[in-house]
Amino acid sequence: MTVSLNTGLVGGGTVGGGPGTSGPGSSGLPAIGDWTSFETLRALQEERIAPMVRHARNSPFYEKRLEPGQSLATVGLTQKRDLRDSYPFGMLGVPRERLATYHESSGSTGNPTPAYFTEAEWTDLADRFIRKSVPIGPEDTLLVRIPYGLVLAGHMAHWAAMRSGATVVPGDCRSLAVPYSRVVRLLRDLDVTLTWSTPSESLIWVAAARAAGYDGSFPALRALYVAGEPTSSARRRRIEEILSAPVIEEYGCTEVGPLASDCPQGRMHFWADRVLPEIYNPATGDIAAEGTGQLVITPLYREAMPLLRYNLEDVVDLQYEDCPCGWKLPTVQVLGRLGQGYTVGGRRLGQIQVEEHVYRLPADHGVLFWRARAEQDRLVVQIEVPGETGGEASASLAASIEAELGVRCAVSAVPEGTLVPSRLLAQRLDAMKPRKLFGPDEDWEHAILRG
Template sequence: MTAALTRRPRLGDWRSHEELAASRRARLPEVLSQAARTPFYARRLTEGATLDDLALTTKQDLRDNYPYGLLAVPKEELATYHESSGTAGRPTASYYTADDWHDLSERYARKWVGITASDTFLVRTPYALMITGHLAHAAARLHGATVVPGDNRSLAMPYSRVVRVLHDLGVTLTWSMPTETLLWAAAARAQGHEPGRDFPNLRALFVGGEPLSPARRRRIAELWGVPVVEEYGSTETGSLAGECEHGRMHLWADRAVFEVYDPATGRLGVEGSGQLVVTPLYREAMPLLRYNLEDAVEVSYDDCPCGWVLPTVRVLGRSAFGYPVAGRAVTQAVLEDLVFRLPVGDEVLFWRARAHADLLRVEIEVPDARREPATRALRAAIDEVLRVPCEVAGVSPGTLVPRSVLTGVHDVVKPRSLFGADEDWDKALLYY
C-alpha cells in the first residue's frame, strides 16, 4: 500500500507550474511500479519504460479487461466497485481502496464555495454503480455536512419530494446535473413556490455530468439566486477539475498528469484542443496510465486571478459534435446558448431540436402570452449565429416535460405475494 504512505499535495503547496511539474515527475516511478502490479499493465510495461513510451489506455481496454484486469491490490483491500454509465457490451469497471476514497473526497471538496458542518447537502445524482452520488456523499461527510441522499433514479424520490426536501429541510448545497436544477424550478412553481424566493437557505448549486453553456448557467443562477459551481470528472477517475471563484475550471494537476490528444495527428501535448488523457498519481486499487477519456476539451496554462497555479480546462464533451444542416454543423452547445439568451421573462426552461439535412426544427416550452416574441427572437438568433434554415415552434408548458412528472407521487411498496379477492395480484413481487 505504498500510495497510502505518501502525503498528497494540498492547494498552495507549489509556487509555479514548473515546480508542480517537477513534483509530478518525481511521483511517476511509483505510479508505474503500482501499475505493473496489474495483469493489464504487466503485459505493456517493459523494464525502464517511462510514461512517454506508453500507448494510450482506452475505454475498450477497460472493457476487454473486465472485471479485474486492472486490479493492483488484493481484493480484500477494495472498498468499493463501480461501473460507469452508458457503456456498450462489457461494462467499464472501476474500483477503489479506502485510501483512494480519501483522495477522491478531498478533490471533490475543493470548491470555492466550501462544504461545512453547518450544511445540509442534497445529493441528487445516481448512487447505484456509478461513483457520482457516493463521491459527493463522502466529500460532504468528510467535512461534517448533513447528507440528504436524494438519488435520481429512484421512484422513491420524485420531483415533488425533491422540492419538499429542498424547502422543508433548509437545504444549503446540492449536487446534480444542470438539467435537474431546471426541473426543480419547474416543479417548485407547480407547487406554488418561487425558486429564487422560497428557498432562503440555499447558497450554491454544485453541478456536473453534462456540458453547460454560459447562457444556461446564467439562467440557472438567475432562477435560484445562488452561484452555480461546476465539477468535472468520471467514474473511472473521480474528480478531475473544479471551479474557482472567477468561474474558471481548473484541472487538479497536482493529483494527475493531464495531456491533450489530437486524434487526427496522434500527437500528445500539455495544452490546446483535443481529447483529455489522464494519469492519476495517487491511485492505489486501479492505476491508469494515459487513460483517454475521449472528452473534447480545451486546456490552457494562462494565469487566473484566483491565484491557483493550475491549468484551466473548458469541457466540450459530446456538445462538440455537430449535426449537419444545409452544409453547416449545428452543435448542442451553441443552440443551447441561443435558447437561454431569451429573456428570463419568456420562462423558457425546456427545449428540443431535430437536425434534418436541410432544416433545423426547434421546439420550446413557452407560455401562450410569450410564444410569439420568444419564437421570433430565437429564430432571428439562429439565423444570425448558425445561418441555417430553421423552424421554431412554441409549445405549451407541460408538452416536453409533463406536469405529472413534476408533481406526481409514486407508490413505492414492499413486495408481497398474498392478496385479497378484490386486489390486483399482477403486482405480486414488484416494488411499485
C-alpha cells in the same frame, strides 16, 4: 511482482475545510498552495510519474503491455475498450482484499466499464471533491441528487460532505422513493444550502415547485454543484438568475473521480497535482501538454486501478495560464465528446451551441425547456413559453441561430408543460432528464429520458 506506491494516503481522520487546506487528518497529498508556480507543479508531477508507471505493472493489463523501466513518454493510450475488455479485475493493481468499493460507469454497452478504489483512495476522492470555490462545512445541508447505485458520483459526494461535517440528504435521482414532489419539499423544509446534481435537474426542481404552487425559489440555497452533462454559459447564468445562487461546475469520471472544478473567478481548473492531463490529436497521433484535443489522463496516486494515458475521448481546451484566483493549476474547457452532434445544411451542430442561444432569450419569456431536431437542411426547435410572448421569443431565437450558427431554423413555442409534462412532476416517478437535440429520423415526442 509488488511495488509500493508509498503515497502517504490515510484511511481515517477528517478532510480539511476548504480549497487548499491540508489540515490535521487530511489525505496528506498535495493541497492548493503547496506549489507556487507551474514549474513547481510540473516538478510535483514528474516526481509521481515514474512510481506510477512502475506500480501499473502490478495489474494484469499493464504487466503485459509495459517493459521494466519504461517511461510514460513511450506508453501508448489506454482506451475505454481496454477497461471493458479487462472486466472485471484485469486492471487491478492491488490484492483484491484491499478493495473498498466497486463501481461501473453508466451507459455502457457490452461489458461495463469497471472502477474500484481502496479505502485510502476514498480519502483522496473526498479531498478532491471538497475543493470548491464555495466550500462545504458543518453548517451546510447537502442534497445529493445524483445516481447512487454503481455510479461513483453520489457516494463520493455523500461521503465527502459527511467528512466535512455537513448534513447529507441522499436524494438519489433513480429512486422511486424520491420523486420531484418530494425533492421540492426537502429543499424547502430542510433549508437545503447545497445541491449536487446535473444542470437539467435544477431546472426541473423549479418547474416542479411551480407545479406544486410555489414560486420556484429555494431561499436557503447558497450554491449548486453541477456535473454529468455539458452546460452552456447562458444556461448556467439562467439557473443562477432563477435560483439566486452560484452554479459551481464540476468535471470528472467514475474511473478516476473529480478532475476539475470552478475557482472563485468562475474558471474551471484541472486538478493537475493529482492527475496528469495531456492533449491528444487523433489526426496526427501527437500528445501535448496543453492545447485543444482529446483529454488523456494519468492519475498520479491511483492504487486500485492504475491508469496510464487513459483517453477519456472528451474534447477539451487545456491551458497552463495564470488566473487571478492564484491556484496555479491549468484551466480547462470541456467542449464535448468526439462525434456528438448532427450536420445541418453542411454545418456540424452540437447541443451546447443551440442551448447557448435558447438561454440567451430574455428571462421574462420564462423558457426552461426546449428540444430541437436536426434535419438535413434546417434545425427545427420547440421552446416552452408559459406566457403570451411565444411568437416574440420564437422569432428572436430563430434570428439568433440563423445569424450566428449559419443554418436555417424554424422555431415554435409550445405551452408550459408540453416538453416536461406538469403531471409527471407530481407523480412518484424516478429520474427524468429532458433530451434536447435529435436526429432527422428520431422521435422527439418521447423527449423525457427515464432512469
